[in-house]
Amino acid sequence: MNFEALRPDVFLPHCHVTMDPKERIPVYPLDVYVATDKGEAELKGGSTSLQPKELELLVLADGRASVAEITARAKSFSGEEVTTLLRLMIQKGLVKTASIADEDSLDFTYFFGAGKPAPELSAKDRERAGKEAEAGTPALLRYGYYVSIARRAAQPRGQAKNSRISVLIIEDELPLAKFLGQLLGMEGFDPRIAKNREEIVTELRRLPSPELVLLDVVLPDADGFDVLMRMKQHPHLKAVPVIMLTGKTNRESVMRGLLGGADGYITKPFEIDILIKGIKSVLGLV
Amino acid sequence: MLAEMHAEYRLALPLKFAEMESLWQRVEAGEAPAVLFAELNRVVHTIAGSAGTFGLTAVSVAARALEVALTPLCGVEGPMPAKDADHIGSLLEALKQSANMS
Numbered sequence: 001m002n003f004e005a006l007r008p009d010v011f012l013p014h015c016h017v018t019m020d021p022k023e024r025i026p027v028y029p030l031d032v033y034v035a036t037d038k039g040e041a042e043l044k045g046g047s048t049s050l051q052p053k054e055l056e057l058l059v060l061a062d063g064r065a066s067v068a069e070i071t072a073r074a075k076s077f078s079g080e081e082v083t084t085l086l087r088l089m090i091q092k093g094l095v096k097t098a099s100i101a102d103e104d105s106l107d108f109t110y111f112f113g114a115g116k117p118a119p120e121l122s123a124k125d126r127e128r129a130g131k132e133a134e135a136g137t138p139a140l141l142r143y144g145y146y147v148s149i150a151r152r153a154a155q156p157r158g159q160a161k162n163s164r165i166s167v168l169i170i171e172d173e174l175p176l177a178k179f180l181g182q183l184l185g186m187e188g189f190d191p192r193i194a195k196n197r198e199e200i201v202t203e204l205r206r207l208p209s210p211e212l213v214l215l216d217v218v219l220p221d222a223d224g225f226d227v228l229m230r231m232k233q234h235p236h237l238k239a240v241p242v243i244m245l246t247g248k249t250n251r252e253s254v255m256r257g258l259l260g261g262a263d264g265y266i267t268k269p270f271e272i273d274i275l276i277k278g279i280k281s282v283l284g285l286v
Numbered sequence: 287m288l289a290e291m292h293a294e295y296r297l298a299l300p301l302k303f304a305e306m307e308s309l310w311q312r313v314e315a316g317e318a319p320a321v322l323f324a325e326l327n328r329v330v331h332t333i334a335g336s337a338g339t340f341g342l343t344a345v346s347v348a349a350r351a352l353e354v355a356l357t358p359l360c361g362v363e364g365p366m367p368a369k370d371a372d373h374i375g376s377l378l379e380a381l382k383q384s385a386n387m388s
Contacts, residue, residue, distance in 0.1 A: 159377025175295045176336045182287055218331050247335030269346055272288075 004174075010173050016259045025087045027067060032098040033086060034063035039094040046148040046266070046274035047281035052258065053077055055149065057085055059254050063098040073080070075259055150264035153284030164190035165283060169201050169211035170227065171245070172196065172219050180214065187276055197222040204231070210240060212283055215262070217246040217253070225256055232261040241282045245270065288341075295340040298383070304330055304384050313381060314371065320363050327356045330381075348384035352377040 035043065039058050042048045049057065053076060060070045067086065071079040089095045113182060167189045171177040177193045184191040192210065193202040203210070213231070217224035223247060231237045243264035244257040257265045263282045266275060280286045309326040313319050330353045338346030355377055359370065366374075 072366055173332050173336045175291065176339060177296060179288075179291050179339070182291075186287070220328070247331050268335030269343075 007284065018196060025090050027083045027086050027090075029068040029071075030066050032063060032066050033061040033070075033090075033095045034098040035061055036093055036096050038092075039089075040160045041237035043147045044274075045152050045162065045181030046277040047152055047286065048149060049152045050096045052151075053081070054089060055151075055258055056255065058094060059147075059251055061095050062251060063090075075255070078242070121270065145251050145254060146267045147254055148264075148266045148270065148278060149254070149258070150243060150266070150281045152281050152286075155284055164188060165212065166190045166192065166208060166210045166215045167279070168217070170200055170213060170263055171194075171216045173216075177240060183272060183276075184279075187279075189279075190242075191225070196220055200227060204237060209237065212279065213240055213242045214245045214279075215242050217244060217248045217257075225260055228257065228262055243282060245275070292340045292342075295336070296342065299333075299337075299385050301334060302329065303356060306378065306381075310374070313366070315324075319359075319366060320361050323356060323360045323362070326356070327353060327360050330356060333381075342385070342388040344384040345381065348377070348381040352381055367384075 035058055039061075042050055042055075043058060050058065055069070056074065056076065058072055061278060063100055065073065067082060068079075071082045074082060077085070086095065165188075167184055168181050169177055169184070171193065172195045177195065181191040181193055184203045192203055192206075192275070194203045196219060215224045215227060224244060228244070231240065231242060238261075241263040241267055242261070243266060245266050245268065246253070246257075247268040248254075249267045254265050254267075264278050266278055277286070287339075306326060306329055309329070311324050313322045313326065330349050334346050334349035334353050337349060352374070355374055359366070359374075
């Protein structure tokens with residue numbers, strides 16, 4: 001095993017937290033972690049300097065999944081990396097161990113440890129638990145996973161006087177597209193709108209290329225994640241930053257967007273100030 | 287600007303509700319439920335996202351509840367159980383009523 005690769009300064013070259021290996025914070029496979037207020041602020045503040053892997057872990061630390069489950073779900077890193085990164089994130093105050101109050105799940109099996117199964121439920125308890133699960137699951141989905149993640153650009157951007165940054169808005173809901181267009185125009189951007197596959201292709205081919213794309217996911221004849229993937233495979237368009245602006249409010253969709261190369265993920269309904277902050281952050285204007 | 291667009295969006299809502307109603311009636315009539323559910327779900331999903339942005343929070347919440355109920359039905363062929371039909375029907379009604387509360 002290459003332990004050198006797990007050193008924080010190798011694994012996360014931009015991370016400024018130092019860690020003494022002798023004072024390692026214990027992280028066990030059955031531990032459950034959840035974002036702290038500081039971690040939540042990174043997810044909802046519209047501007048974050050966290051590394052992609054830190055963001056991925058912050059999204060996966062949902063107060064329900066154990067470290068072992070997170071490792072199984074994480075797409076881009078190993079179990080050792082998850083453990084190392086969690087230690088760093090605990091030190092930075094981004095995550096904490098989940099208390100019972102943090103949980104929105106009825107599954108406490110991790111609490112009792114591996115190899116010690118919880119006693120069987122009686123028929124009456126099973127019926128009651130079933131009703132609770134039925135009532136709870138839609139509520140979880142209904143309230144959704146609302147985030148406003150936007151990565152800060154690596155370099156601040158200099159902007160020539162009177163030049164307007166071109167932003168492509170991919171949105172099929174016309175009133176919302178119009179609203180976004182007006183809003184961005186007032187903020188000094190040059191907005192363009194595409195509502196369907198044909199318009200997306202036309203706008204992405206049109207020169208000069210957009211300097212930022214706001215991308216909805218559910219479109220009448222296209223899938224936003226598919227558009228993202230194609231952009232990131234394209235030699236010219238892959239450098240164009242993308243912010244997903246979508247009503248897809250579950251952790252899996254957020255992960256899919258961020259892992260697909262999106263620079264931000266903002267869920268609808270959104271706050272205007274947060275959206276503008278996110279756009280400026282991704283473009284290096286703040 | 288927001289107030290103006292908010293009013294414009296509110297004016298357009300009855301059209302969206304009529305579109306939902308029409309799709310729902312076709313589902314109830316047994317016409318290609320999988321395709322129609324997917325289309326109905328898309329319309330409802332759009333309302334859930336946009337209504338809240340225009341300040342119609344109650345509409346957004348009601349649409350999200352309907353979207354959650356519709357999602358598992360998308361892609362399911364064959365007649366819909368009466369229990370599901372009643373549930374969707376009542377959530378649709380609640381969504382229409384929510385426009386008066388926002």
